[in-house]
Amino acid sequence: MKNFSNYNDFSRKEDLAFESRAIHGALGCEPITGAVSFPIYQTATFRHKALGQSTGFDYSRLQNPTRQELERTMAILENGMEGYALSSGQAANMALFTFLDPGDHVLLSDDIYGGTFRIGDDIFGKYGVNFEYVDMSDLEAVQKAMTPKTRMFFIETPTNPMMKVADIKALAELAHEAGALCVVDNTFLTPYFQRPIELGADVVVHSATKFIGGHNDTISGIVVVNRQDLADHMRLQLKSHGNGLDPFSSWLLLRGLKTLPLRMEKHNENGMKVANWLRTHPRVEKVYYAGFEDHKDYATMCKQASGFGSMISFTVDSVETVERTLANVDMIYFAESLGGTETLITYPMTQTHESIPADIREKLGITDRFLRLSVGLENVDDIIRDLNRALG
Ligand SMILES: *Cc1c(COP(=O)(O)O)cnc(C)c1O
DSSP states (O other), X not given: OOOOSOTTOOOOOTTSOHHHHHHHOSSOSOTTTOOSSOOOOOOSBOOXXXXXXXXXOOBTXXXXXXXXXXXXXXXXXXXXXXXXXXXXXXXXXXXXXXXXXXXXXXXXXXXXXXXXXXXXXXXXXXXXXXXXXXXXTOHHHHHHHOOTTEEEEEEESSOTTTOOOOOHHHHHHHHHHXXXXXXXXXXXXXXXXXXXXXXXXXXXXXXXXXXXXXXSOOOOEEEEEOSHHHHHHHHHHHHHHOOBOOHHHHHHHHHHHHTHHHHHHHHHHHHHHHHHHHHTOTTEEEEEOTTOXXXXXXXXHHHHOSOOOSEEEEEEXXXXXXXXXXXXXXXXXXXXXXXXXXXXXXXXXXXXXXXXXXXXXXXXXXXXXXXXXXXXXXOHHHHHHHHHHHHO
């Protein structure tokens, strides 16, 4: 494990367990000074010794040591070939769709994150890429939706916000038979609970703003690829779009990763308790949570993930209950986003999923009585007491 010499002398630490790898990263400590907290290299450019001699770092848009440590660490944790850190989850998704050519067809989960939906319709549509939405938890529906032009599956599992579960292994096989890429958005579970590349996916993407960063303080995205041509494309993409993550945010994510396993365990424990409690509340009509044993895809969930996370959606009896709950939560914040230490409650209809056309929203069940909860790391009794009081 000792890396005392240079930046290229890092190890994947395959002999260590996940928790240890999350803490010790790729290089772990800085190889020249031995700094245990990997330094923030706040520099735009790097000095060259002479013509043709480079330290491996030339200009921070291309490579930066802090970002590189994060990218390598994420590749290690997702068990992929190369990682990339970008300025947001949206930037990461945008970068992925540049794999496609005009005329290509993409299949995406039907209740996908609203921002991803917007990328498809408002941006790439203009360049002749065709986006089609399908229930990825239904393999037959996916097969039916495929065309000879299908070049990518873009899968969220569990989905945001309906918590539908897709079988990553089966979908990766289906994609590969057709010569398409299998991309999985792993934002909700993180590599601690689910590693899509090990199940056959080619690419994993994260809004690292969420559980990876984990503290509601940094906007960022991660891409991990498992093929050399995709790695080359991502490097060119970062260099050209200039959307690489800055050194300070990269450091915040490295810091967040050190406690990822601990945080995910606690998120999972709190999430399970809150989901079960919500089911007993008289004003709550239906709870969507991938950890319920009677969830339609519970078996698939257990087969491919070792935990359920802390995302819960639910419908209540009336719009008045929604209004009262959002106005009266106290310790819980009414705010967009998820995956941080603070419990957040969101109203998808006007927040995260506003970009999705009303008829599609309605079909999916994202109604005016629908709420989404990201259960944080507070004492779970405080979370439940606050919700109980606000629901009325
Ligand atoms: C938040 C989120 C995004 C967008 O990420 P940003 O970091 O906000 O740009 C994409 N996908 C999912 C599943 C998300 O939760």
